Amino acid sequence: MREITEDLLDDMARGAGILGTGGGGDPYVGKLLAREAIRRHGPVPLYSIDEVPADATVVPISTMGAPTVMLEKLPAGTEELAVLRALEAVIGRPATHIVPIEIGGMNSLIPIAAAAQAGLPLVDGDAMGRAFPEAQMVLPTLMGVRNTPMALADDKGNTLVVDAVSNHWAEKIARAACVRMGCQLSSADTVLRGSQLRDGLVPATLTLAEDLGRAVRLARAAHSSPVGAALAVLDGTELFAGKVVDVERRTTGGFARGTARLESSHGALELSFQNEHLLASRGGRTVATTPDLICVLDTESGEPVTTEALRYGLRVTVIGAPCDPRWRTPEGLELAGPRYFGYDCDYEPLAGRPS
Amino acid sequence: MREITEDLLDDMARGAGILGTGGGGDPYVGKLLAREAIRRHGPVPLYSIDEVPADATVVPISTMGAPTVMLEKLPAGTEELAVLRALEAVIGRPATHIVPIEIGGMNSLIPIAAAAQAGLPLVDGDAMGRAFPEAQMVLPTLMGVRNTPMALADDKGNTLVVDAVSNHWAEKIARAACVRMGCQLSSADTVLRGSQLRDGLVPATLTLAEDLGRAVRLARAAHSSPVGAALAVLDGTELFAGKVVDVERRTTGGFARGTARLESSHGALELSFQNEHLLASRGGRTVATTPDLICVLDTESGEPVTTEALRYGLRVTVIGAPCDPRWRTPEGLELAGPRYFGYDCDYEPLAGRPS
Numbered sequence: 001m002r003e004i005t006e007d008l009l010d011d012m013a014r015g016a017g018i019l020g021t022g023g024g025g026d027p028y029v030g031k032l033l034a035r036e037a038i039r040r041h042g043p044v045p046l047y048s049i050d051e052v053p054a055d056a057t058v059v060p061i062s063t064m065g066a067p068t069v070m071l072e073k074l075p076a077g078t079e080e081l082a083v084l085r086a087l088e089a090v091i092g093r094p095a096t097h098i099v100p101i102e103i104g105g106m107n108s109l110i111p112i113a114a115a116a117q118a119g120l121p122l123v124d125g126d127a128m129g130r131a132f133p134e135a136q137m138v139l140p141t142l143m144g145v146r147n148t149p150m151a152l153a154d155d156k157g158n159t160l161v162v163d164a165v166s167n168h169w170a171e172k173i174a175r176a177a178c179v180r181m182g183c184q185l186s187s188a189d190t191v192l193r194g195s196q197l198r199d200g201l202v203p204a205t206l207t208l209a210e211d212l213g214r215a216v217r218l219a220r221a222a223h224s225s226p227v228g229a230a231l232a233v234l235d236g237t238e239l240f241a242g243k244v245v246d247v248e249r250r251t252t253g254g255f256a257r258g259t260a261r262l263e264s265s266h267g268a269l270e271l272s273f274q275n276e277h278l279l280a281s282r283g284g285r286t287v288a289t290t291p292d293l294i295c296v297l298d299t300e301s302g303e304p305v306t307t308e309a310l311r312y313g314l315r316v317t318v319i320g321a322p323c324d325p326r327w328r329t330p331e332g333l334e335l336a337g338p339r340y341f342g343y344d345c346d347y348e349p350l351a352g353r354p355s
Numbered sequence: 356m357r358e359i360t361e362d363l364l365d366d367m368a369r370g371a372g373i374l375g376t377g378g379g380g381d382p383y384v385g386k387l388l389a390r391e392a393i394r395r396h397g398p399v400p401l402y403s404i405d406e407v408p409a410d411a412t413v414v415p416i417s418t419m420g421a422p423t424v425m426l427e428k429l430p431a432g433t434e435e436l437a438v439l440r441a442l443e444a445v446i447g448r449p450a451t452h453i454v455p456i457e458i459g460g461m462n463s464l465i466p467i468a469a470a471a472q473a474g475l476p477l478v479d480g481d482a483m484g485r486a487f488p489e490a491q492m493v494l495p496t497l498m499g500v501r502n503t504p505m506a507l508a509d510d511k512g513n514t515l516v517v518d519a520v521s522n523h524w525a526e527k528i529a530r531a532a533c534v535r536m537g538c539q540l541s542s543a544d545t546v547l548r549g550s551q552l553r554d555g556l557v558p559a560t561l562t563l564a565e566d567l568g569r570a571v572r573l574a575r576a577a578h579s580s581p582v583g584a585a586l587a588v589l590d591g592t593e594l595f596a597g598k599v600v601d602v603e604r605r606t607t608g609g610f611a612r613g614t615a616r617l618e619s620s621h622g623a624l625e626l627s628f629q630n631e632h633l634l635a636s637r638g639g640r641t642v643a644t645t646p647d648l649i650c651v652l653d654t655e656s657g658e659p660v661t662t663e664a665l666r667y668g669l670r671v672t673v674i675g676a677p678c679d680p681r682w683r684t685p686e687g688l689e690l691a692g693p694r695y696f697g698y699d700c701d702y703e704p705l706a707g708r709p710s
Contacts, residue, residue, distance in 0.1 A: 086518075156520055156524070157520040158517070158518070158519045158520055158524050158528060159517075159518045159519075160515055160516060160517045160518065160528060160532075161515060161516045162513070162514075162515045163441075163513070163514045163515065164513045164514075165511055165512040165513055169511070169513050172535055172536075173513060173515060173532050173535055173536060175535075176531045176532050176534065176535035176536075177515075177528050177531050177532050179531065180527055180528060180530075180531035181527075181528060181531075
């Protein structure tokens with residue numbers, strides 16, 4: 001056990017922004033919420049998966065919606081406790097721990113705020129090892145764990161509880177409500193017992209985010225390459241470095257979808273995203289796909305660039321990093337591989353591919 | 356107390372179809388479901404409002420959606436008990452009585468099926484005295500009674516429970532989920548205590564539906580005017596008799612919206628509907644508007660013609676009938692008057708208007 005204190009949040013937010021592969025929401029907003037909650041309620045105990053009792057009730061808390069909307073429509077700050085209480089009422093027992101559903105931007109920091117507000121400890125890990133756009137895209141789905149009951153709340157005080165026949169249906173229903181309720185909801189779903197954490201989570205990803213964020217910051221301070229530091233921590237591959245020359249983006253169906261085109265003297269790279277970067281290609285040839293991580297960093301500062309922040313003229317470096325091996329199984333690829341998202345290509349693991 | 360037996364369903368369905376002002380869903384489907392449930396579980400006790408104890412827990416059960424969809428996509432027959440149980444779990448006490456939320460087509464007969472399945476008695480009344488398209492358009496809203504918690508269930512086994520900050524928000528959220536879940540959901544909402552029934556319900560409307568349906572049937576058998584019989588029971592006004600010459604209809608936003616044009620040698624009438632008929636006009640002059648009842652009957656048989664069944668060539672008579680007086684108050688008109696639906700006209704009470 002260690003404690004998440006205010007001084008760790010900058011690094012965590014930076015690292016989570018990178019691991020979020022462009023999605024998960026603006027880490028800056030999440031950092032403000034987490035900082036405010038820690039200032040008010042004190043540091044948050046962070047437990048490794050091994051330290052959590054088998055009978056613990058571990059509740060993931062996250063924000064669902066389109067990051068393009070979250071940029072302008074800030075959470076009220078009351079939604080996290082509202083969904084937690086709504087979920088507890090349905091499952092009939094109190095949460096003992098909070099955990100991020102994904103490691104990615106805002107959604108890695110919102111659970112810190114929620115844990116502080118609820119006076120609960122946090123678990124060091126998440127259910128994706130990156131960020132994915134849809135609620136069923138979590139390792140617990142691969143275990144047969146249901147993501148319902150799913151409690152949702154908006155900034156106005158509306159709440160709903162979904163109980164669905166499949167994790168995909170829960171996503172569909174929640175997304176429809178989300179769009180109608182302002183394209184930003186807090187969610188508490190995919191409750192895990194402590195005994196399920198090893199299979200249901202990627203371990204120690206909050207610590208990874210912190211390490212990654214720190215490495216980037218220290219490299220910058222030492223005038224060495226922040227991108228190089230990120231690559232070293234992630235065991236990643238540089239896919240492209242260049243300038244953003246075109247962004248096509250629309251907020252539709254509860255997601256921020258679009259493409260971005262990068263150019264350099266060495267050619268061009270196209271990125272396709274649905275909240276998160278899902279496909280990187282050069283001249284029609286795929287160079288990286290979901291579920292591997294495709295992360296966009298500001299080339300000079302190493303700061304993460306979320307999909308909603310992509311804009312003409314930004315000089316960025318795109319890096320790829322291997323996903324958790326469970327995503328590379330046939331079941332994992334069916335859930336979050338390129339064909340699920342409608343891309344007509346097979347997944348090829350990133351490692352071992354010529355960069 | 357009396358009993359609803361199978362032999363009453365034909366008349367009730369016919370009368371409810373007329374009172375539903377074109378909406379509420381196809382009464383034939385509702386009749387089949389009610390008949391099946393009565394055959395399996397026995398007759399349903401029907402209590403007048405005065406017979407219900409003050410501490411009773413009275414639960415309205417209905418189907419939400421677009422009648423155009425309900426025509427083709429039949430309920431599974433399991434949704435009513437699913438929403439009842441989901442609602443009971445949230446409110447923490449069992450229902451003691453079932454009641455229709457509206458008197459209108461399928462939604463007057465579904466509660467009979469639900470009561471039979473649940474082994475509960477039914478209350479003779481409804482929360483509108485007609486059918487309206489949106490969930491907040493009930494007399495309990497005028498009393499300040501919340502329509503949430505609202506339990507919803509689809510034919511696949513998905514359920515959700517909405518808890519909203521206003522009755523309008525509950526409608527918005529439920530409608531969005533409804534569209535995504537196939538445009539047809541069962542709903543249990545707007546729970547009333549027995550002591551609230553006098554203000555929250557229009558009394559004895561199931562009996563009115565039965566009387567109306569019987570009068571039409573008997574008139575037909577006696578070769579007198581079925582429409583005349585309906586007018587007598589409803590204290591109604593004949594607005595127009597003619598042939599349907601044009602129907603423009605679209606299923607959008609979870610509703611069946613559109614217009615129909617009727618012609619005769621005496622001129623033309625235009626009907627505008629959103630599930631229910633909301634406005635009747637002749638040459639741009641309004642002749643009847645919501646919240647008064649605008650009912651379309653087959654001229655020869657007196658059978659109700661729902662908005663989704665309107666089609667070229669049908670010979671119909673349009674009749675108007677006064678709504679419950681509570682809808683004519685400023686608060687009632689704000690909730691369900693013509694301006695709420697976007698029509699640029701004031702409400703003029705139907706009675707006393709030249710026909």
